[in-house]
Amino acid sequence: MPPAPTPATSPLLELRQVHLRRGGSQVFAGLSLHLAEERIGLIGHNGAGKTSLLRLLCALEAPQGGQVLSQGQDLHVLPAGQLRAQRVGMMFQNPDDQIIFPTVQEELALGLQPQGLSRREALARARAFLAERGLADWAERAVGTLSQGQRQRLCWLALLLAGPRTLLLDEPYASLDLPGQARLADDIAACGRQVLVSTHVLGPVRDYPRVIWLHEGRVRGDGPGREVCAAYEAAVAAEVAHARSAARPELRAVA
């Protein structure tokens, strides 16, 4: 049965009272979020739940309670494959968790399959896409010969070419050099899709209209990027100062 039409007011993505356990950890206990903005940053310490949230939003993880909605429809009851692929796609923190095929052009062509292209058409589109970016010589390269940062760039290009409505990026800046970070930020700015970026590199999300700060599975900050990033940095500075003075009590006496 085709999915029911959705009200125009439904946010692109929404979590309603989501409970998630992974292994022995209770990651979320009743998390609710409306994710309607076109650019959303996700920040927070290691283990805060950023990756878990992105995995829920592309149905790689199913909640034990609550709902994950895409334009008002439960993402977990939508047919997998074409429909889901057109709605949300994820770029993994580790490119090796994402890349399947041996060559760059095959990897890019994979994302075009749900659009109904033949293998030959998909490969031709992938080569043209690379050529437009001055990367024609990547087409037949073995993925294993790319550096970590280049593999991360390939994952981004694959997601961009597949073109789902929402792109979920998990630590996309982690392995990129400074020019690569600037290029990715420019690509994101130009891509015309909803983008959620989980990152420890705050610069690229500082000007986003919305940044969500997760802390131990709860929202500790949610608002304009400048404000939330500044609050997070202040909290980190205070934590570091506290940890240092706890480790070196003599410094407290001097201060």
Ligand SMILES: Nc1ncnc2c1ncn2[C@@H]1O[C@H](COP(=O)(O)OP(=O)(O)OP(=O)(O)O)[C@@H](O)[C@H]1O
């Ligand atoms: N496969 C798993 N099995 C069990 N627990 C997990 C698993 N993956 C994550 N967790 C736990 O879930 C919690 C949230 O982890 P998550 O990876 O979502 O955090 P994160 O904010 O993305 O962290 P990082 O910044 O280190 O990538 C952590 O306590 C983590 O130990």
